[in-house]
Amino acid sequence: MRVEKSVIQEYNNPLQNQQQKKFEFLAEELENAGKNVEQIVQKLADFQVAIPSWALGTGGTRFGRFPGGGEPGSLEEKIADVGLLHALNRSSGAISLHIPWDIPGNANAVKALADSYDLKFDAVNSNTFQDQKDQENSYKFGSLCHADKAVRQEAIDHNIEVIKYGKALGSEALTVWLADGSSFPGQNNFKQVFQNTLHSLQEIYQELPDHWKVLVEYKPFEPNFYSMVIPDWGTSHMLASKLGEKALCLVDLGHHLPNTNIEQIVAILMMEGKLGGFHFNDSKFADDDLTVGCIKPYQLFLIFKELVEGMEDPNSINPPLAWMIDASHNLKDPLEDLLQSVEAIKIAYAQALLVDKEELAIAQQENDVVKAQEILQNAYRTDVRPLLTASRIQAGAAIDPVGLYRELKVREELVKERGSFSMATGL
Ligand code: PSV
Ligand code: MN
Numbered sequence: 052m053r054v055e056k057s058v059i060q061e062y063n064n065p066l067q068n069q070q071q072k073k074f075e076f077l078a079e080e081l082e083n084a085g086k087n088v089e090q091i092v093q094k095l096a097d098f099q100v101a102i103p104s105w106a107l108g109t110g111g112t113r114f115g116r117f118p119g120g121g122e123p124g125s126l127e128e129k130i131a132d133v134g135l136l137h138a139l140n141r142s143s144g145a146i147s148l149h150i151p152w153d154i155p156g157n158a159n160a161v162k163a164l165a166d167s168y169d170l171k172f173d174a175v176n177s178n179t180f181q182d183q184k185d186q187e188n189s190y191k192f193g194s195l196c197h198a199d200k201a202v203r204q205e206a207i208d209h210n211i212e213v214i215k216y217g218k219a220l221g222s223e224a225l226t227v228w229l230a231d232g233s234s235f236p237g238q239n240n241f242k243q244v245f246q247n248t249l250h251s252l253q254e255i256y257q258e259l260p261d262h263w264k265v266l267v268e269y270k271p272f273e274p275n276f277y278s279m280v281i282p283d284w285g286t287s288h289m290l291a292s293k294l295g296e297k298a299l300c301l302v303d304l305g306h307h308l309p310n311t312n313i314e315q316i317v318a319i320l321m322m323e324g325k326l327g328g329f330h331f332n333d334s335k336f337a338d339d340d341l342t343v344g345c346i347k348p349y350q351l352f353l354i355f356k357e358l359v360e361g362m363e364d365p366n367s368i369n370p371p372l373a374w375m376i377d378a379s380h381n382l383k384d385p386l387e388d389l390l391q392s393v394e395a396i397k398i399a400y401a402q403a404l405l406v407d408k409e410e411l412a413i414a415q416q417e418n419d420v421v422k423a424q425e426i427l428q429n430a431y432r433t434d435v436r437p438l439l440t441a442s443r444i445q446a447g448a449a450i451d452p453v454g455l456y457r458e459l460k461v462r463e464e465l466v467k468e469r470g471s472f473s474m475a476t477g478l
Contacts, residue, residue, distance in 0.1 A: 052131070052464045053168075054138040059449050062458065066450045073437040081405070081433075088438070091404050095442035098400060100331070100393055101145035101173035101375040102136060104129045104153050107386070108475020110340065110379030119384055121465030122475040126153045127164060129475070132465075134168025136386060139455055141448035142393050145173040147375050148220070150213045151183055152476045158219035165220075173224070174266060174328065174373050175217035179206045180230035180274070193231040195251035196244035196280045203251050210255045218260060224373055225259065226301060226328065227252070228268035232275030232282075244280050249293055256294045266301040266327040266373065267291050271308050273338060284316045291325055299327025299370070303377055304354075305338035306330075314353040321361030324368035329358075330377035331396055340379035342388050344395025351395065352431045355403035384462055390452045394439065401435035 078088045107129050108122040123129040129146065136143040146165065148155075155161040165172065179194030187205060192198070194206035214225055231248065233239040252265070259265055269287040270279055281287055284300055291298040300320055307313055320326035333341045333351070344351050361369055374396075380388045407426050414422035440450055449455040456462075 052135065052461065052468065054135060054455075054459065054461075056447060058459070059138070059447065059455070062455045063444065063450045067444070070437065070440050070444070070450060074441045077434070077437045084407075086405060091401065092438055092441045092445060094404060095397055095401055095439060096141070096446040098397060099142055099144040099374070100396055101147045101373065102133045102143050102389055103147040103176070103375055103377055104149050105475070106376060106378050106380070106389060107132045109385060110381055112381060117381070118472070118474050119462065120471040120473070121462055121467075121469045122385075122473050124469060124473045124476065126155060126161060128469065129153065130161070130165050130168065130170065132386060133170055134165075135461060136389055136393075136452075137168060137170060139449050139452040140390060140393055141443065141446035142397060143389070144169060145171045147173040147176060147226075148216070148222070149176045149178060150209075150216055151178065155216060155220060158216070162220055172217065172220040172222040173375060174226045174264075175213050175220075175222045175224070176226045176228070177210045177213040179209060180228075190230075193239075193244065193280070195227075195229060196231040196239075196248040198243075198247075203247060207251050207254045211258045214255075214258055214260075214263070217263075223260075223262060224264045224266055224328070225255070226266045226268060226373075227255070228270065228301075228303075229279075229281055230274050232277070232279035234276045236277055239278065239280075241278065245286075248280050249290060252290060252294055252298075256298060259297055261297075263297060264327055264370070264373075265294065265298050267294075267298060268301040268303055268306070268330070270303065270306040270338070284320065288320065288323070288325055291327075300325050301328040301330065301373075302326065303330035303332070303338075304343075304351075305332045305334045305340060305377070309336065313350065314357045317354055318357040318361065321357070321367065321369040324370070326361070326369055326372060328373035328375065330375050331392060332376065332378040340377070342378065342380075342383070342395070343376060343392035344399065345391075348395065348399065349431060351399040352402050353427070355399040356406055356427070356430075359400070359403040359406070360408070386461065387453055387456060390456065394452070397439050397442075398435055401438050402430050402433060405430040405433055405435070 081088050109118045123132050133146045182189050188202040197203050267287045269281045271282045287300040331343045333346045376392045411426045
């Protein structure tokens with residue numbers, strides 16, 4: 052199913068007037084406060100966040116999975132789903148693949164298909180956290196960290212193969228997330244598994260094309276509960292520094308213990324030029340994989356405030372970031388959930404763009420804690436949605452992407468096309 056531009060235009064026409072009024076009201080207020088509204092709307096229109104292939108199907112917990120039907124069963128169908136999202140919001144212009152589930156049979160044809168939806172290929176993800184049917188060794192006790200060189204080699208080769216697929220599709224980054232670790236004291240030698248991981252990553256790094264990056268993701272627990280080989284940003288940073296310039300840290304919002312100050316991590320990594328990418332989601336407890344912004348929208352705003360500060364700093368040494376949603380949907384239609392997530396990300400971005408940096412610097416200099424809080428909360432409490440809508444109209448997206456998705460009965464159409472029992476491959 053494809054959503055044509057004319058359908059979007061027809062949907063927008065009757066809504067445009069009301070939107071214009073809301074936009075003018077807000078724009079005037081912001082212009083009076085010295086903001087460049089046109090520039091903000093342009094930034095929002097340009098903002099793109101990648102969709103991972105594994106977020107297009109219904110996830111589950113270990114207690115069950117309740118698939119909603121019409122899920123994409125092939126790489127081509129996954130691309131079509133992201134194409135749908137991008138047509139509706141014009142902000143989901145990239146797909147992030149997971150190997151081995153998304154191996155492109157004919158890379159040129161897959162690229163052409165993605166092109167027809169105006170999609171790029173974001174970072175490619177390796178998977179050494181499960182065993183595949185044709186695998187010689189088992190990752191049960193680790194992959195890149197494993198005590199046995201043969202297992203490490205198999206995991207290294209897999210990552211190199213992932214780079215090969217990514218190259219064929221025009222991707223420019225490899226994301227490595229390792230489930231490696233131990234669940235019992237004494238199971239692993241902490242130093243040994245770190246060294247093994249470093250040496251394995253060094254071998255992968257050597258195969259990285261010059262213009263590529265490798266993003267090292269960390270996670271404090273799960274599936275291993277006593278120790279993870281890369282549990283935190285410090286370890287990720289240590290590995291990325293030892294590997295070299297093309298290695299950067301990846302922050303996944305769900306990969307922190309409760310109450311971790313993620314915005315501080317973001318600020319410091321960007322200061323060091325070592326923040327490479329971002330996985331968005333939200334959580335109540337840990338890696339809950341909930342819709343972005345559904346639990347802690349203020350935290351998301353504070354993170355974006357640091358991201359914007361880093362991105363807009365002319366002296367920043369941090370490279371451009373790879374943005375991605377990394378979520379799982381147990382209850383909602385995955386595509387609706389993704390539309391909500393993209394919206395939440397753009398809202399936080401818009402709010403962060405409203406922070407008065409100069410005023411904040413003065414308040415900080417004067418230790419005026421009250422003023423500093425007022426400045427942040429003024430930005431956060433601005434209803435920026437008319438700016439987002441304006442950016443969507445500018446980019447040719449639907450004024451209300453979820454509204455149009457429902458009006459077009461997209462899920463029903465997908466169920467008709469693919470059946471009620473088609474299940475997405477991946478996680
Ligand atoms: C691990 O929890 C993770 O966040 C990593 O990014 C994986 O690649 C992704 O989930 C899907 O398995
Ligand atoms: Mn992740």
